[in-house]
Amino acid sequence: MNLSEQYPIHLSNSLSGKKEKFEPLVPGFVGMYVCGPTVYNYVHLGNTRTFLTFDTVSRYFRFLGYKVRYVRNITDVGHLESDADEGEDKIGKKARLEELEPMEIVKRYTEDFHNVMRIFNILPPSIEPSATGHIVEQINITKKLIDLGLAYETNGSVYFDVKKYNQSHHYGILSGRNIDELMESGRDLDSQDEKREKVDFALWKKASPAHIMRWPSPWGEGFPGWHIECTVMSTKYLGETFDIHGGGMDLKFPHHECEIAQATGANGKTPVRYWLHSNMLTVNGQKMSKSLGNSFLPSELFTGNHPMLERGYTPMTVRFFMLQSHYSSTLDFSNEALGAAEKGYKKLANSLKLIKSIEHPGNATPDKELNEALQTLVADCYKNMSDDFNTAKTLAVLFEMSSRINDMKSGNVSLNKIEPAVFESFKKAYIGFMEDVLGLQEETSSDDKLLDGTIRVLIELRKKARTDKNFALSDKIRDDLKAIGVQLKDGKDGEITYTIE
Numbered sequence: 001m002n003l004s005e006q007y008p009i010h011l012s013n014s015l016s017g018k019k020e021k022f023e024p025l026v027p028g029f030v031g032m033y034v035c036g037p038t039v040y041n042y043v044h045l046g047n048t049r050t051f052l053t054f055d056t057v058s059r060y061f062r063f064l065g066y067k068v069r070y071v072r073n074i075t076d077v078g079h080l081e082s083d084a085d086e087g088e089d090k091i092g093k094k095a096r097l098e099e100l101e102p103m104e105i106v107k108r109y110t111e112d113f114h115n116v117m118r119i120f121n122i123l124p125p126s127i128e129p130s131a132t133g134h135i136v137e138q139i140n141i142t143k144k145l146i147d148l149g150l151a152y153e154t155n156g157s158v159y160f161d162v163k164k165y166n167q168s169h170h171y172g173i174l175s176g177r178n179i180d181e182l183m184e185s186g187r188d189l190d191s192q193d194e195k196r197e198k199v200d201f202a203l204w205k206k207a208s209p210a211h212i213m214r215w216p217s218p219w220g221e222g223f224p225g226w227h228i229e230c231t232v233m234s235t236k237y238l239g240e241t242f243d244i245h246g247g248g249m250d251l252k253f254p255h256h257e258c259e260i261a262q263a264t265g266a267n268g269k270t271p272v273r274y275w276l277h278s279n280m281l282t283v284n285g286q287k288m289s290k291s292l293g294n295s296f297l298p299s300e301l302f303t304g305n306h307p308m309l310e311r312g313y314t315p316m317t318v319r320f321f322m323l324q325s326h327y328s329s330t331l332d333f334s335n336e337a338l339g340a341a342e343k344g345y346k347k348l349a350n351s352l353k354l355i356k357s358i359e360h361p362g363n364a365t366p367d368k369e370l371n372e373a374l375q376t377l378v379a380d381c382y383k384n385m386s387d388d389f390n391t392a393k394t395l396a397v398l399f400e401m402s403s404r405i406n407d408m409k410s411g412n413v414s415l416n417k418i419e420p421a422v423f424e425s426f427k428k429a430y431i432g433f434m435e436d437v438l439g440l441q442e443e444t445s446s447d448d449k450l451l452d453g454t455i456r457v458l459i460e461l462r463k464k465a466r467t468d469k470n471f472a473l474s475d476k477i478r479d480d481l482k483a484i485g486v487q488l489k490d491g492k493d494g495e496i497t498y499t500i501e
């Protein structure tokens with residue numbers, strides 16, 4: 001039995017509102033689409049949580065042996081300031097304010113986004129398509145929706161006819177919104193309005209003379225609506241029906257609801273089997289938002305240069321902090337919680353270093369209970385991650401494993417009592433869940449690097465003293481280092497290593 005059968009994944013499907021067993025469309029493969037950033041500004045920490053969530057999800061699928069195609073887009077056109085298809089294009093506005101070409105804005109903030117992802121050890125997706133690279137496909141599906149009678153053109157813009165779609169399908173299937181209420185609520189349509197109903201949304205917008213980003217289309221020069229890009233790019237790379245669609249909770253409505261309507265309308269198929277939504281980040285109980293002044297940029301977080309931060313925290317501390325709660329719960333950001341996360345991360349990271357240095361002697365007089373306990377810990381890591389990617393519970397198991405590792409290192413637990421195969425699977429699991437699944441890698445601070453460099457200089461001096469037969473000096477270097485807790489160890493090949501107590 002392979003790992004994915006032994007530990008089948010169950011996930012909370014936002015579409016059904018239930019926890020369901022994951023059954024891939026094609027055995028052994030996972031197709032996953034996640035709404036990426038709109039690259040008009042520096043990515044803030046709230047956005048980072050979403051991408052970290054789906055990074056962990058894709059990492060775990062791969063860890064179980066699935067082949068994953070992970071598509072995460074870059075929105076570089078069409079995202080207007082208001083969800084009601086009004087206001088300026090976010091990127092066009094920034095370009096105007098900064099007196100730059102829109103594509104200069106896109107490049108600057110895409111690079112920033114990629115940097116932040118790298119710093120947090122969030123792996124790149126398999127494909128990262130951009131909206132401007134798929135204008136032709138967006139025009140084509142818009143044409144198709146008009147031909148099917150599900151969209152209409154007014155004055156050079158094209159809108160999706162929600163009321164018409166709802167006659168044969170269910171608009172609101174994901175968000176639970178009621179179409180009658182949606183048609184009543186919100187701003188009243190005036191005579192200038194091009195939409196037939198308030199609930200309709202833009203597939204294509206006519207560009208005003210001042211609008212910078214524009215393309216020719218059958219309806220004149222314009223630009224695509226925001227929702228259509230995700231439908232086009234997800235189905236192009238993953239098929240008309242694919243396994244998983246993810247994104248932040250705030251995208252459920254209208255964005256994801258509109259994606260379902262467009263794709264179902266155009267292709268006659270349910271586009272997504274499992275919808276996953278990650279919850280938001282709050283700060284001292286309040287929603288993280290720019291207007292409240294409580295949103296941090298990752299750079300502010302690392303330096304501590306923000307009025308709400310007592311000091312700086314490292315990327316791995318922040319990653320650990322985010323993994324401490326389930327992705328579907330809100331996560332509250334505070335200095336206290338970060339301080340605690342820092343301690344927790346350091347404990348687990350230290351054990352990671354230790355376990356890598358521990359080798360089993362080979363033979364054993366096994367202690368049955370101990371071996372079973374270690375095997376249970378390994379199985380618990382898988383069970384917790386397979387239970388809707390419960391990183392919080394997985395971390396709790398890793399803490400127990402960390403205590404065992406310390407016991408092995410100190411000699412409290414003799415390696416002779418552990419079967420070699422059990423030890424190997426325990427070691428492999430600890431390293432695998434830390435590094436491959438949770439993405440928690442060892443972090444060396446500049447202090448650590450300085451210390452390491454200094455010790456290596458002393459080791460070289462000691463080697464030189466020995467070659468010169470100056471044993472008084474070589475012993476003094478060894479003893480003085482030992483007195484401050486640095487233990488040198490002579491290897492068989494003449495290499496000298498050290499451990500710090």
Ligand SMILES: [Zn+2]
Pocket residue numbers: 034035036230255
């Ligand atoms: Zn999207």
